[in-house]
């Protein structure tokens with residue numbers, strides 16, 4: 001009997017997950033369309049959508065005419081069903097954002113971080129950021145908090161963050177946040193992977209089954225999506241594209257190795273080359289301002305133009321490696337430095353990639369810029385609890401945000 005009960009429950013969860021996901025990504029849709037798109041019978045669609053409607057997960061969204069018959073009611077996921085928070089723990093600051101279920105942004109706060117912040121400082125900024133975005137939404141139903149981090153994340157009973165570029169070695173981030181009083185469900189992933197999920201759901205990756213989303217900022221990472229799923233490897237560190245070797249015995253990378261791609265196309269590496277050939281410091285108060293100064297100088301400075309041309313070369317070669325390894329249909333370049341480089345140099349990057357990649361897979365790949373701007377890590381982090389809700393068919397409990405306040409003293 002037990003196994004039969006499990007089967008029925010699994011089937012119910014599967015049907016709820018299927019219909020909810022369809023409505024989330026492609027809604028509004030009529031029951032008739034849902035049945036056609038999912039292959040579920042009209043009776044099952046009718047039962048399950050009635051159930052989801054009673055639970056206020058979905059709501060009606062107008063009507064459409066049908067050929068000859070009665071008008072059909074359109075259904076969509078109800079944005080008010082619950083809230084999600086997204087956190088970007090970056091190398092220079094923490095961004096915390098609050099969204100409704102349809103990913104409409106309701107609040108944003110930014111807190112700066114010192115260089116190579118210790119975990120306690122980052123945890124403090126995250127908890128105060130959560131407190132701030134939830135102010136005024138204390139009664140909200142919260143599906144969870146997603147967190148993107150600048151390193152690899154070992155999932156398991158204890159979630160551990162390994163981020164050598166900020167000096168974090170096996171940091172138990174979830175436990176630390178819980179000890180600091182955060183009692184909401186927490187989901188942690190690598191920032192490049194959360195940014196990748198955001199571009200896949202709402203941005204330049206939408207519609208692709210095989211894609212690589214490259215994140216280029218101070219650090220360099222990638223989300224490799226194969227057949228619709230992010231490729232993770234045995235302990236979730238897959239996609240560390242920035243630490244693949246582009247020059248044997250080359251520049252020292254922040255990870256300790258020599259010749260990593262990140263040491264050539266990450267903002268720090270690019271600026272170090274520019275400083276060296278220029279023979280003096282680059283104007284600007286921080287990396288982003290200095291990077292902007294380099295791009296701005298390029299039309300009139302041979303030195304700046306040469307540094308950018310080399311950077312486009314290293315980036316194009318790195319992209320060729322991705323094409324040869326993963327045969328993606330699309331490569332999306334994002335991150336603040338990636339967007340800035342891409343806007344100015346995309347044709348050059350494409351042509352270098354073409355010179356280094358195998359001809360056939362290159363001809364099947366489009367290379368384009370991310371469309372979500374620079375905020376995509378936090379947005380993508382916020383999709384982690386939504387993805388969990390959709391995968392579980394909304395069969396788990398919902399939390400209240402009071403918790404971030406509980407350590408206020």
Ligand SMILES: [Zn+2]
Pocket residue numbers: 242243244253254255256257260262
């Ligand atoms: Zn490295």
